[in-house]
Amino acid sequence: MTDFLIEERDEHGVVTLTMNRPEQRNALSEEHEMLEFVQACHRLERDDTVRAVVLTGAGSSFSAGGNVKHMRDKKSFSAGSPVQVCEAYRRGIQQIPLALYHLNVPTIAAINGPAIGAGLDLACMCDIRIASDSALFAASFIKLGIVPADGGAWLLSRVLGAPKALELMLTGDRIKADEAREIGLITRIVPGDTLLAEAQAMARRIAEQPPLTLRLTKRLLRESQFASLQSSLELAAAYQALAHHTKDHDEAVAAFLEKRSPHYQAH
Structure with a gap:
C-alpha cells in the first residue's frame, strides 16, 4: 500500500477517502495507486461496520484524471502496443469503476475542485455528488484525442442522459458548478471551506439508518x-x-x- 489514499473513519461508521497527490492534482496515473483504490473498496465492502463513504481530493483539485505527460512519453497505461495498452486499461484503471460503483455502502463524492476526464468519471462512480463553488467539470478525453475508456461513456450517460453526456464528451467543454447542478450532475453546491464537513454530515445522516x-x-x-x-x-x-x-x-x-x-x- 502507498499513501495515495488517506483513510479516516469516525465513530458513526463514515469512512473518508482522500486522494493525496495534490502536487499532481490527484491524477490517476500509477498502477499501484489504482490497485490501492481497488483494494480499499474491496476492504470496505467486506467491513460490516462501514455505513457510508466520502471521497474527496487533497489540495485544490478533486482529480485531474490521467497524467498527460505519461501519455506524451508513452508511459504507464499508455505504454506498449495496442494490445498492451488495452490490457493495461483492463487490468488497471478499469478496475476502479468495477470496485467503486459496485461498493454496496452509499458513497458521496465531495468535489473540492476540478474533476476532469477520469476525475469526472470517478465522481460519477459515486452515488451522490456535492461540490464546492470552485469546482469545474469536463469530459475532456476528446481534447487529447482519446475516448472515455475508464467508464465515462457508461457512467455519464446514466447520470445525465445520452444527449447531454454526448454533448459534453464531443465538445470537451468545461462547465462550472452552477451549470453542473442545473443539468443534474451534482445535487448541491457549498462553499469550499465547508464542503467536506457538509459531505460528512450527509454521510452521518445516511449512517444513522439501518x-x-x-x-x-x-x-x-x-x-x-x-x-x-x-x-x-x-x-x-x-x-x-x-x-x-x-x-x-x-x-x-x-x-x-x-x-x-x-x-x-x-x-
Whole structure:
C-alpha cells in the first residue's frame, strides 16, 4: 500500500477517502495507486461496520484524471502496443469503476475542485455528488484525442442522459458548478471551506439508518436501472422479505412505536 489514499473513519461508521497527490492534482496515473483504490473498496465492502463513504481530493483539485505527460512519453497505461495498452486499461484503471460503483455502502463524492476526464468519471462512480463553488467539470478525453475508456461513456450517460453526456464528451467543454447542478450532475453546491464537513454530515445522516437496509436499498436501485418494472418488483419483493427478517427492521419498528431513537448494531 502507498499513501495515495488517506483513510479516516469516525465513530458513526463514515469512512473518508482522500486522494493525496495534490502536487499532481490527484491524477490517476500509477498502477499501484489504482490497485490501492481497488483494494480499499474491496476492504470496505467486506467491513460490516462501514455505513457510508466520502471521497474527496487533497489540495485544490478533486482529480485531474490521467497524467498527460505519461501519455506524451508513452508511459504507464499508455505504454506498449495496442494490445498492451488495452490490457493495461483492463487490468488497471478499469478496475476502479468495477470496485467503486459496485461498493454496496452509499458513497458521496465531495468535489473540492476540478474533476476532469477520469476525475469526472470517478465522481460519477459515486452515488451522490456535492461540490464546492470552485469546482469545474469536463469530459475532456476528446481534447487529447482519446475516448472515455475508464467508464465515462457508461457512467455519464446514466447520470445525465445520452444527449447531454454526448454533448459534453464531443465538445470537451468545461462547465462550472452552477451549470453542473442545473443539468443534474451534482445535487448541491457549498462553499469550499465547508464542503467536506457538509459531505460528512450527509454521510452521518445516511449512517444513522439501518445498515443492512442501506445496502439492500442501494443494490435495489442499481439493479433496477437495468431491469424491467416486473423484474424490479420481483427483486424488491425478495429484498423486502430479507429486510422484514432483520434485527434492523425489528429495532426500527420498536423505536418508532416507542418514540425513541433507534440503536442499530453492526452485523
